[in-house]
Each structure stands twice: as structure tokens, then as C-alpha cells.
Amino acid sequence: MKKLVFLSGAGVSAESGIKTFRDSDGLWENYNVEDVASIEGWDRNPELMVKFYNERRRQLETAQPNEAHKIIGELEKDFDVTVVTQNVDNLHERGGSTKVIHLHGELTKVCSDRGKRCVEDIGYAEFQYGEKCADGGMKRPFIVWFGEEVPLLADAAAEIEKADILVIIGTSLNVYPAAGLLYYAPMDCQIYLIDPKEVQPVSRRVEFIREKATVGMRILRERLLQCK
Numbered sequence: 001m002k003k004l005v006f007l008s009g010a011g012v013s014a015e016s017g018i019k020t021f022r023d024s025d026g027l028w029e030n031y032n033v034e035d036v037a038s039i040e041g042w043d044r045n046p047e048l049m050v051k052f053y054n055e056r057r058r059q060l061e062t063a064q065p066n067e068a069h070k071i072i073g074e075l076e077k078d079f080d081v082t083v084v085t086q087n088v089d090n091l092h093e094r095g096g097s098t099k100v101i102h103l104h105g106e107l108t109k110v111c112s113d114r115g116k117r118c119v120e121d122i123g124y125a126e127f128q129y130g131e132k133c134a135d136g137g138m139k140r141p142f143i144v145w146f147g148e149e150v151p152l153l154a155d156a157a158a159e160i161e162k163a164d165i166l167v168i169i170g171t172s173l174n175v176y177p178a179a180g181l182l183y184y185a186p187m188d189c190q191i192y193l194i195d196p197k198e199v200q201p202v203s204r205r206v207e208f209i210r211e212k213a214t215v216g217m218r219i220l221r222e223r224l225l226q227c228k
Contacts, residue, residue, distance in 0.1 A: 004079035004224070005163040006072055007156075007181055009086045011170025011195060012213045015066040016091055018059070029055070039147035042113075042140065047129040053141040054126040057107055060089050061124035068169070068213035069095025071221050078225065079165075084156040086171060086178050088143055101156050103178050105143035112137030116151075153177055160184040167220065168206075169194040170213050192220055 010018070019029055028036060029052075035041045036052045065073075073096020075081050083092050083100045088107040092100045110127055112118040114137035131139040144150055156178075160166060166185045172195070173179040182204060185191060193199060194209045194216030209216045 001080045002164040004081045004165045006083045007168045009171025016063045050129040065091040065095035068217040071217040073097045082159045109142035110139045111142045113140045157184045165190045167192045
């Protein structure tokens with residue numbers, strides 16, 4: 001069974017109503033990105049950050065996995081699939097994927113601000129600014145913000161190093177270090193890139209499918225199943 005790895009970004013969840021992380025206006029759900037997605041933002045105004053991620057959790061509760069998420073999940077019947085995602089939602093899991101590496105954390109979890117210890121799954125519930133974890137630290141979203149290390153980066157690279165097929169979907173390849181994961185793929189790895197927008201040139205041989213995620217995954221599924 002071939003090893004199939006997906007590297008997904010915000011574009012795969014956009015058709016589920018989850019706004020892409022960074023639009024051309026520099027805002028994320030009408031907030032300045034630097035205010036809600038950086039460790040400096042947490043240091044400046046943690047109460048705002050708690051409010052923002054509570055809102056995102058409420059939004060996620062009503063969102064549904066789209067056809068792209070579901071096709072990725074269904075491909076586990078024919079391939080050894082790992083999803084490496086930059087997304088903090090749980091739509092890949094709800095779409096049927098069983099092996100998901102969340103590079104940037106998980107929206108449905110909180111942790112202590114003392115080194116991300118005491119991780120707790122709260123689902124879609126809210127938490128209040130000032131709540132404490134078991135270690136005495138203040139609860140914060142279990143999110144990897146700009147300015148923080150990406151602890152699962154090595155795990156993701158190890159999966160991509162074993163890939164027979166790598167599919168990059170819904171990501172502009174602009175956010176590092178995640179964007180650099182492409183270059184861990186073996187030289188004989190077949191690489192597809194699904195995105196409706198023009199994506200910056202890459203130095204690897206890539207087959208482009210310039211479609212939105214759902215349409216692109218329909219096309220890709222047919223190609224993969226024909227040659228598996």
C-alpha cells in the first residue's frame with residue numbers, strides 16, 4: 001500500500017465556512033492577525049486572545065467537513081494516509097481521517113501558559129480569561145502562534161520523508177517552517193498541488209491542479225485510483 005501524505009492549509013476548510021487564516025486585507029475574522037496569532041499578542045492582551053478563540057470554537061461547532069475532507073478520509077481504504085495540517089480545526093478528523101498531525105495546535109484544546117503543559121480537550125466549550133490549569137499556570141488556547149516553536153515539525157518531516165505521493169492542498173506555501181516540508185519528500189515522490197490561486201514556483205517537479213479543494217480532490221481521487 002502506497003504512502004500518501006497530505007499537507008493541508010486553510011484553503012481546504014474554506015468551503016466549510018472557515019475563513020482563511022490570512023486574507024489580503026491582513027485580517028482574520030476582522031481582527032489584526034498580529035493581535036490574535038502571535039505570542040506577542042498574548043503578552044499584550046491575553047483577554048482578547050481568549051475571546052477570539054472562544055469565538056472560533058463556536059464557529060467550528062456549526063461547521064461541517066466538506067467533500068475534500070471526506071475524500072481524503074475515504075482514501076484510507078486504498079492508501080496509507082497521513083494528514084499534516086496547518087489548520088487548527090478538527091474537520092479532517094470529522095471527515096474520516098484517522099492519522100492527523102496538527103502543526104499549529106488544536107482549537108478544541110487548552111493548555112497552561114507554562115510551556116503548554118496540562119493539555120485539556122474542552123471540545124467546543126468556552127473558557128474564561130484567568131482560569132487556572134492544574135500546574136497553576138493560566139489557561140490559554142492550545143495553538144502554536146507566530147514566535148513559538150512548532151513542536152510536531154520533526155514528526156511531520158518524518159512522515160513526508162516516507163511518502164510515495166505528496167499532496168499539497170489549500171496552502172500558499174508562504175508560512176514557514178511548514179512551507180519547507182515540501183523539500184523532505186523523496187526525489188521520486190509524486191507531488192500534486194491543489195489550489196485555485198497561482199502558487200509561487202517550487203524547485204521540485206509538481207503537478208498543479210488549479211481548482212478549489214473539493215473539485216481538486218475529485219480530480220485527484222480519479223488519478224490516484226487509476227494508478228494505485
